[in-house]
Amino acid sequence: MNHSTAMTFPNKPLALLALVGLCLSIELGAQVSPQVMEDGRVTFRCRADHADRVAVHGQFGAAVELEKDGSGTWSGSTTTPVEPGVYEYRFKIDGRDTIDSRNPQIKPQRWPNTSILHIASTPPALWDIRDIPHGTIHRHVYHSKVLDQHRELIVYTPSGMTDEKLPVLYLAHGYSDNQRTWTEHGKAHSILDALIHEKRAVPMIIVMSDAHAIDPGGKKFNAYAPKNTEAFSRELLEDVIPFVESHYPVNSSSTHRAFAGLSMGGHHALSLALSHSESFSHIGAFSAAPPSIPDLSSDEVSAINTHLRLLWIACGDKDFLFARNQAFHAKIKQLNIESNYQITPGADHSWPVWRGYLIDFVPKLFR
Numbered sequence: 001m002n003h004s005t006a007m008t009f010p011n012k013p014l015a016l017l018a019l020v021g022l023c024l025s026i027e028l029g030a031q032v033s034p035q036v037m038e039d040g041r042v043t044f045r046c047r048a049d050h051a052d053r054v055a056v057h058g059q060f061g062a063a064v065e066l067e068k069d070g071s072g073t074w075s076g077s078t079t080t081p082v083e084p085g086v087y088e089y090r091f092k093i094d095g096r097d098t099i100d101s102r103n104p105q106i107k108p109q110r111w112p113n114t115s116i117l118h119i120a121s122t123p124p125a126l127w128d129i130r131d132i133p134h135g136t137i138h139r140h141v142y143h144s145k146v147l148d149q150h151r152e153l154i155v156y157t158p159s160g161m162t163d164e165k166l167p168v169l170y171l172a173h174g175y176s177d178n179q180r181t182w183t184e185h186g187k188a189h190s191i192l193d194a195l196i197h198e199k200r201a202v203p204m205i206i207v208m209s210d211a212h213a214i215d216p217g218g219k220k221f222n223a224y225a226p227k228n229t230e231a232f233s234r235e236l237l238e239d240v241i242p243f244v245e246s247h248y249p250v251n252s253s254s255t256h257r258a259f260a261g262l263s264m265g266g267h268h269a270l271s272l273a274l275s276h277s278e279s280f281s282h283i284g285a286f287s288a289a290p291p292s293i294p295d296l297s298s299d300e301v302s303a304i305n306t307h308l309r310l311l312w313i314a315c316g317d318k319d320f321l322f323a324r325n326q327a328f329h330a331k332i333k334q335l336n337i338e339s340n341y342q343i344t345p346g347a348d349h350s351w352p353v354w355r356g357y358l359i360d361f362v363p364k365l366f367r
Contacts, residue, residue, distance in 0.1 A: 033102040034089075034117050040081025042117065044091075045102060046074045051093050056100075058089025058117065059350065084121035085352065086187065088114045108180035110212065116185060126194040127187035127355055133159035134193050137183055142243050146235040147213060153240065154179050156189045156206040157248065158196050165249050167204045167256035167366040169282075170236065171358075172211040172265025175221060175289075179210045185351060191358055201362045205248055209240050211265050221289060225264065229271045229291065236272075237279060254307070258365050260284030262354045263321070267291055270313075270328070277307040282365050284312045286357040287319050287349050290328035293335070301335055310364055311339040314357050316347020 033045040044056045044064060049072035056064040060082045066074035090097045090113055097113045099106055105116040120128045140153040158166075171188060173181045182188045188206060195201035213231035216224045245252050257280050261269040266288025273283040274294065296304075304311075315325040322343075329341045342360075347353045 031102060033100055034115075036082070036119060037077065041077045041079070042082050042119075043075060043077040044089075044100065046091055046093070046100070047072055048074055048093050053094055055092045056089055057092055059087040059352070060085075060089065060117065063092075082117075082119060084119045084125065086127060086185070086355070087117040087119075088185075088351065089117055090114050105184075107185045108178050109176050110178060110216075111176065126359055127190050129190060130194060130197075132193060132197040135159050135189055135196075136161075137189055140243070140247075142239070144235050144239045146238050147231065151210055151235075151239075152179055153243070154183060154208040155244065155248070156183070156192060156208075158192065158203040158205070160203075161249070163249050165251040165256075167202065167258070168207055168244060168248075168250055169204055169362070169365060170207045170209070170240070170257070170259045172232075172259070172261030172268050173208070174211075174261075174263030174265055175216070178212070179208050182206075182208045186355060186358070188358060191355065192362065195359070195362055202366050204362075204366065205244070205250065207240065207244050209236065211261065211268060221264070225267055225289065225291070228264075229268050232268055233272060233276060237276065241279075254279050255281045255309075256366060258282035258284070260286065260312075260358075260361060261288070262286040262357070263289055263349065273304065273308060273311055277304045281308065282310045282312070283308055284310075284357070284361045285314070286354050286361075287315050287321055287347075288313065288325060288328075289321055290324050293328070293331050296335060296337075301337055305336075305338050308338075311337070312342070312361055312364065313339055314342035314344060314360070316344040316349070316353055318346055318348045319353075320349055 035043045037043060044066065046054055046066060048054055054066040054074040061078060064076045064078055066076035068074045088107060091100055099113060100115040103115045106112055107114040107116055124130045135156055135158040138155040141150055142153060144151045171182050192206060196203050211232060213235050214228045244250060259269055259272055259280050266285035269283050269285040270288055271291045272280060313329060315322050332339060
């Protein structure tokens with residue numbers, strides 16, 4: 001850009017203003033990360049004066065190696081355009097993972113280290129913001145009697161709420177995430193807005209609680225999961241569900257109550273299906289870490305099949321938990337527990353898969 005050209009404008013104040021605006025746009029551009037370029041490539045920037053190497057690792061493709069300029073700012077772009085979608089990425093600065101400090105979109109996690117790149121589709125995907133009626137996200141802090149501590153609850157209510165009593169889907173996150181991840185990264189609220197608007201799903205309330213009833217404290221999942229799920233289930237049944245039913249117009253019948261979860265949340269879902277089927281009519285397990293199956297009598301199996309209108313289990317064949325899901329499904333099939341088991345070719349253990357599972361699962365509820 002030839003700055004002197006601007007100075008030749010006959011109106012000197014306007015010329016000076018144009019020059020200031022041009023310099024400001026260049027400076028602001030240097031501060032943006034991530035920045036989607038006109039050709040569809042994405043540029044990342046990071047200030048790390050004393051670093052020797054900076055790269056970006058994400059779900060959009062190969063790692064991007066950044067180069068440092070004289071001011072200590074590192075920058076670099078993807079070699080090819082990035083398709084629309086919602087991606088996770090992180091900077092690796094001299095081998096240490098960190099968020100993109102210039103990007104306010106951070107994935108909610110117990111140990112945050114991941115930023116979000118959201119590129120909208122044309123026309124919009126179900127998880128993109130669309131020009132349709134939108135529901136409301138509510139945040140509650142409540143006291144859990146079961147755990148004797150204050151906890152946070154995220155609730156989605158659909159657009160056009162009245163006094164009509166609605167069904168409820170209780171939705172659980174995975175091991176590294178928290179109660180805010182299903183909305184801020186999973187885009188559950190946008191997906192429900194779109195599905196309800198298109199009449200592919202009935203209006204419903206979604207409740208997202210903290211799936212960590214017990215702090216993992218660095219324990220491996222298999223050692224932590226049984227006690228955590230037991231505590232989570234008690235809190236759900238004794239604290240969370242009564243709280244929701246006292247604050248929202250909810251149909252309290254178990255036929256109007258569903259539960260679904262991913263990974264660790266899928267462990268919760270399958271545990272509830274086996275131990276508390278009387279409290280739900282629909283259960284969904286997305287890429288679950290399956291629990292051990294207790295010895296069940298024929299009467300207990302019959303009760304599960306009677307209570308659950310749908311036990312929906314889905315996992316990708318590239319998921320590290322696929323073999324465990326295969327074994328779990330074979331076992332419940334041997335016990336004559338009815339289920340709908342979906343294998344997704346090529347799918348791994350990631351949020352793009354779980355958004356798709358939510359889109360598939362929700363239209364099956366409360367019909």
